[in-house]
Amino acid sequence: MKQHYLIVGGTSGIGASLLERLIRQGHYICQLSRHPERVPDNPLITSDHWDLQTDPFPAQALPEVLSGLVYCPGTIRLKPINRLRENDFREDLDVNLIGALKAIQGSLPCLQRAESASITLFSTVAVQTGMAYHASIASAKGAVEGLVRSLAAELAPRIRVNAIALSITDTPLAERLLNSTEKRALAEARHPLKRIGSAGDVAAAVDWLLQDRWMTGQVIALDGGLSSLRLFS
Numbered sequence: 001m002k003q004h005y006l007i008v009g010g011t012s013g014i015g016a017s018l019l020e021r022l023i024r025q026g027h028y029i030c031q032l033s034r035h036p037e038r039v040p041d042n043p044l045i046t047s048d049h050w051d052l053q054t055d056p057f058p059a060q061a062l063p064e065v066l067s068g069l070v071y072c073p074g075t076i077r078l079k080p081i082n083r084l085r086e087n088d089f090r091e092d093l094d095v096n097l098i099g100a101l102k103a104i105q106g107s108l109p110c111l112q113r114a115e116s117a118s119i120t121l122f123s124t125v126a127v128q129t130g131m132a133y134h135a136s137i138a139s140a141k142g143a144v145e146g147l148v149r150s151l152a153a154e155l156a157p158r159i160r161v162n163a164i165a166l167s168i169t170d171t172p173l174a175e176r177l178l179n180s181t182e183k184r185a186l187a188e189a190r191h192p193l194k195r196i197g198s199a200g201d202v203a204a205a206v207d208w209l210l211q212d213r214w215m216t217g218q219v220i221a222l223d224g225g226l227s228s229l230r231l232f233s
Helices: 013-024 086-112 135-155 172-177 181-189 199-210
Strands: 004-008 028-033 045-049 068-071 117-124 159-166 219-222
Touching: 004 013, 004 086, 013 028, 013 199, 068 086, 068 199, 086 117, 086 135, 117 135, 117 199, 135 159, 135 219, 159 199, 199 219
Parallel strands: 004 028, 004 068, 028 045, 068 117, 117 159, 159 219
Antiparallel strands: none
């Protein structure tokens, strides 16, 4: 059955890969981002401008009924604690938590009209696995995980709410961390599966969560085994 989905941030990385995957399945997509002109011209896609830090949520752009919301914007700010400023924490919270909250509140009436709907957010393995220099982003994503569990209880049984906790993934957001052969090799070596994730890996997992599954209130580690495995050489 063809559904209507909202993707916030569907112009690059995970969002773009998910949009392409869902379009191949014949679903209808509403895409919101700062650069809607980057979305392919396709009759199944409607795309509108939203700068989540400055603009009100464009609820008028949504269809009457939504079967799913996926909020893709994120940040990667890696600094030692003595170089982090209050504004760094605020910016990470604005993008990762407050932006997601605005999208959920703005689209909730449309999600509530569906027989069954799904909300998917993103976290990081650094919330549950302490990692140096991740204080700001881990704090922001920890708040996202709290939001997921609270909303899953509040919106059950009609709306499922989950998050995917990622390790480093090969997307434009992580480009500066993977922009040399040496950096990429080190990142791959840290993972038990000896590779980093792709946007397609994550899009496939989100696609699964968008279906009418018996899962809500979960934070799923999609991280090449980094958060749970230690291999002996």
